[in-house]
Amino acid sequence: MKRPRIVIVGASLAGATAAATLRDDGFDGEIHLIGAESQPPYNRPPLSKGYLRRQERFEDQLVKPVGYYAEQHIELKLRARATTIDARQKVVELEGGERLSYDQLLVTTGGRNRALSVPGANLEGVFQLRTVEDCDRIRAASQRGRRAVLMGFGFIGSEVAASLRQLGIEVAAVEGSRVPLARVLGEEVGQVLADIHREKGVDLISEDFVTAFEGAGRVERVRTRKGRALECDMVVAGIGIVPNTELLASAGAQVDNGVLVDEHCRTSLADVFAAGDVTNHLHPIFGRLRVEHWNNGYQQGRAAVRSLLGGAQPYDYVHSFWSDQYEHSIEYVGFAASWDRLVFRGRIESRKFLGFYLKDGTVQAVVGLNRGGDPEDPKADGELKAAVGLIRRRARVDAAKLVDEDADLRTLVVSGERRTPASGD
Ligand SMILES: Cc1cc2nc3c(=O)[nH]c(=O)nc-3n(C[C@H](O)[C@H](O)[C@H](O)COP(=O)(O)OP(=O)(O)OC[C@H]3O[C@@H](n4cnc5c(N)ncnc54)[C@H](O)[C@@H]3O)c2cc1C
Structure with missing residues (x-):
């Protein structure tokens, strides 16, 4: 009997995480992971941090060890760019003419740097x-x-x-x-x-x-x-990225600042899914959004697999990202395109605080500067986790308590009502 075949286009964080999750979850059909880059899937965050400063080695930034793909019978094809998708015939065509049929397709093509249209952009340096x-x-x-x-x-x-x-x-x-x-x-x-x-x-x-x-x-x-x-x-x-949507757009998928996917990572094409930076996804809490976060690449790569394998659970990860600059660490959970109040727990001048982005009395997002992971300060540990709970519940909170260092964030919900998911507020 023919084994089912899943093709993944885009061999980076989301694609490699999805391939590994398929195996972890017991999928024993064929997996083809197609990537345009010449390196096996790697993590990009160190490229602006430790790797750039020559403190970290490239080998330590791989999503999976080099030998992993062969061991797991994942066909990893590098330096291979997918050029067309025929969604009716269920075939992906690669540069050079190779055609690869699929039963299900996952597109994780991420983004590329926005073109630099300034005179002299081609100068060396x-x-x-x-x-x-x-x-x-x-x-x-x-x-x-x-x-x-x-x-x-x-x-x-x-x-x-x-x-x-x-x-x-x-x-x-x-x-x-x-x-x-x-x-x-x-x-x-x-x-x-x-x-x-x-x-x-x-x-x-x-x-x-x-x-x-x-x-x-x-x-x-x-x-x-x-x-x-x-x-x-x-x-x-550093002028931002544009999502690599052309492949799916020319196959007829709906695209609008990213490829549109529903809560199950499904594109508008049958049996075609997408995950990571390339998606503009419908989120049960935040509505439609596209983010460029490592955590989303990882989590949505996993969520797409659950959907590919027939699961019914929506992708509702509460988004989060981090940034490290000098000795300072920034952590952010949630998503706030706008807010009507920003209140702080901890003095902002101390450079050790939490900031709560509030809209209509509900917490949309929380930023922490130098707040987490401090062994000297066990109270700070778990604050962002508690904040995720507040964001997820979308319940009204008392701002005076948010700023009170002695108030336990886990106990702060004022009205127990849950807001309508994706109400766009
Ligand atoms: C320098 C840097 C620092 C970052 N730091 C942080 C950080 O501190 N915190 C954080 O949360 N996030 C950070 N990010 C963002 C994070 O790395 C991205 O969100 C993540 O890489 C997204 O993964 P992805 O797999 O969706 O897409 P990508 O990583 O963009 O990968 C997409 C892959 O698809 C390939 N591809 C595209 N088109 C085709 C095609 N037609 N055929 C075959 N292959 C194709 C591309 O070559 C690429 O390898 C950083 C990003 C960069 C660049």
């Missing part, structure tokens, strides 16, 4: 960061370079700035907003992070925009809209 090869180029440049300019100061930009400062490089950063990271974290928290970077020596320039890179073959300076000329020998642009 101008970098973007997504892959280990990108990181290796930045690493090599950082060994020769003395002055870097960061274009954009989101999470990637600010982490790279921190790493380059730790390597002893002079760093200037050009950021369009008044306060970096304010859109995600709010102005007060963004300001704390901006202060940290400035104290560490970053020349953080806000409300300005890069207009050109100049140099004779290699970048020598960055020009800005407000007339600055920043001398440098390298540039890292």
Whole structure:
């Protein structure tokens, strides 16, 4: 009898996690994991942190050890780009013409860097960061370079700035907003992070925009809209990613800032699922959203497998991410596109606090700066876990208690009612 075949396109975090979960859950059919990159699936977070600083080895960043795929009879095909999906015939075509039929297909094609459309973007020494090869180029440049300019100061930009400062490089950063990271974290928290970077020596320039890179073959300076000329020998642009949706869009799947999937990771095409950065997913608590978080790549990769194997449980993971900058660690749970109140437990000046993003009295998200994992402070441990409970329940909470260090977060729900899931509030 023919064994069922699951094809996974995109061999990174979500794809490799899904392949491993299929085996863990007892699927004994064929698994084909198709990846455009030349390296086996690896984790990207160290690329702006320890690996960039040459403190960590690439081998330690793999999602699974190199031999794992062969041991588990997972056909891992690297340097292989899927070019078309024929959803009616249930066939994936690869660059070079190979055709692979599937019974079920999982697409985990993630995202790619937004194109850099600034004059001089092709000069040597101008970098973007997504892959280990990108990181290796930045690493090599950082060994020769003395002055870097960061274009954009989101999470990637600010982490790279921190790493380059730790390597002893002079760093200037050009950021369009008044306060970096304010859109995600709010102005007060963004300001704390901006202060940290400035104290560490970053020349953080806000409300300005890069207009050109100049140099004779290699970048020598960055020009800005407000007339600055920043001398440098390298540039890292962290200007965001676009989801790799073309494969599914041309197959007829619905796409809107990511491929649209339901709570079960199903696309609009029969037997085609998607997970990770590429998805704009319907979430039972947060409504529709697309996130670019490691935890989502991992969790949604697993959830997609449950659906592939016929499970009926929706994907309702309460989103979370972290960011490490210098000795500071940021943790965030939930999702708040907007909020009407931000209250703090712990003094914000102490740089050790929790911030609660509230809307209509309910906690949408919580940020922690230097709050978790402190063995000296057992109370802080488990706070974010308790916060997840508050977010999940969508019940109204007493803000005065949220800010009270002595109040146990697990006991703070005021009205027991559960909000309608995905009500979009
Ligand atoms: C430098 C950096 C630092 C980060 N740090 C953090 C952090 O601190 N915390 C955090 O929460 N998140 C962090 N992230 C985000 C996190 O790494 C991503 O959310 C995660 O990688 C998403 O995994 P994914 O598998 O969905 O997609 P991706 O990792 O983007 O992988 C998609 C894969 O699909 C392949 N592919 C695309 N199209 C095709 C095709 N047609 N055929 C075959 N293969 C294809 C791509 O080559 C790629 O290998 C960071 C990301 C970067 C780049």
